[in-house]
Amino acid sequence: MNRLYRLIAKVPNYVRAFGFWRGLQLLFSSESRLLRKHDSLLECRLPGYPNSVFLRNTVSDHAIFWQCLVTQQYRLEKFSQSARVFESYRSKLANNQRPVILDCGGNIGLSSLYLANMFPEATIVVVEPDKENFSLLEKNLAGLGGAVLPVWGAVWSEGGYVNIKNPQAGSSAFQVGKGEVQVENxxxxxxxxxxxxxxxxxxxxxxxxxxxxxxxxxxxxxxEWVEDCHLIMIELDDWVLPWQGTSRSFFSCVSQYPFDYILSGETLFCFHDKNIQGAA
Structure with a gap:
């Protein structure tokens, strides 16, 4: 009974994202699949997207689908500050500049897919360290063609190599760090x-x-790149990594610049105030 209530509670989000009938179809196809064992990928045809989205039969993939494409956690229009972001986007295009969006921690590509749909003339550079995730990411983003540049690897403060520290973790929880070289990781x-x-x-x-x-x-x-970045969208992890200080260098860095900060769901949206004299 509790599962039925949870399913009904999701209906408005699916309908809002994909329309009434298609939303209900996607809701029941994705939710019912989690109750059964399937090795094949679930193919989801989504209104307004260039190609199908493919999901593995895992809680992680379905959770990311829910966050990125159903509840649309990266939707900017809900924030007043986003007007300047879209204005800057149009200004760059008018000056023959192609805006670049970095997606660091791309997982299976759904955040990049959403951002590409929101900024269709931008270039998306998406980075993901896990090979299985990366393979599915490439499949999910194939319809974007040259507008997306998938990169297998990790984003770090310097070039070189890092290790996946917890290879047994779920596909949405891999952590990377310096350490002894382990070829497979x-x-x-x-x-x-x-x-x-x-x-x-x-x-x-x-x-x-x-x-x-x-x-x-x-x-x-x-x-140095922070000075010219219009928007940082970041998930902080102090709640899952207590007393490791993973957010401290971030706040030390961005506090030097005029940002507005809005926490929505798991994401902190940092809007750079370009109207302040001296701001890049």
Whole structure:
């Protein structure tokens, strides 16, 4: 009975995101699949998206689908500050500049898919360290063609290599860090500047960060790009990594610039106030 109540509670979100009939179809197909054992991918055809979305039969994939595409946790229109972001986006396009969005911690690609739908003329550079996630990410983003640049690896404060510290964790909880080289768990590390260069720019227009505590290292140095970034969307992990201080370098860095901060769900939205004299 409790499961039925939870299912009914999800109906408004699915209907709001995909329309009445298609929303109900997607709700029941995805939820019923979790009750059965299936090794094949679930294919979801979504209104307004260029190609199907594929999900494994895991709680993690379905949770990410719920967060990114159903409840739309990265929807900016709900914030007054977003008007300036869209104005800057249109201004860049008018000046023949292609805005670049970095998706750090891309998982299976659904956050990138949503952001590409919101900013259809931007270039999306998406980074993901887990090979199985990355394979599905490429499949889910194939319909975007050259507008997306998938990168297997991790974002870090310097280039080189890092290790996946918890390879037995669920597919949405992998953590990376420096340590002894273990070939099977070692991935390339890239700075934000490295990733931007792949798209031909010096800094990201928008960056989304969901990297399971690695933001502590990311914001410890080589953060000049923050000055030119219009929006940072980040998930902080102090609640799951107590007393490790993974958020401290982030706040030390961004406090130097004029940001507005809005916490919505699990994401902290940091809007750079470009109207303040001296702001980049």
């Amino acid at each position: 070692t991935v390339p590390a890239y700075t934000v500047e490295d990733l931007c260069r792949r798209a031909g720019v010096d800094s990201p227009f928008i960056i989304k960060i969901d990297i399971e505590g690695a933001q502590g290292e990311l914001f410890s140095r080589n953060c």
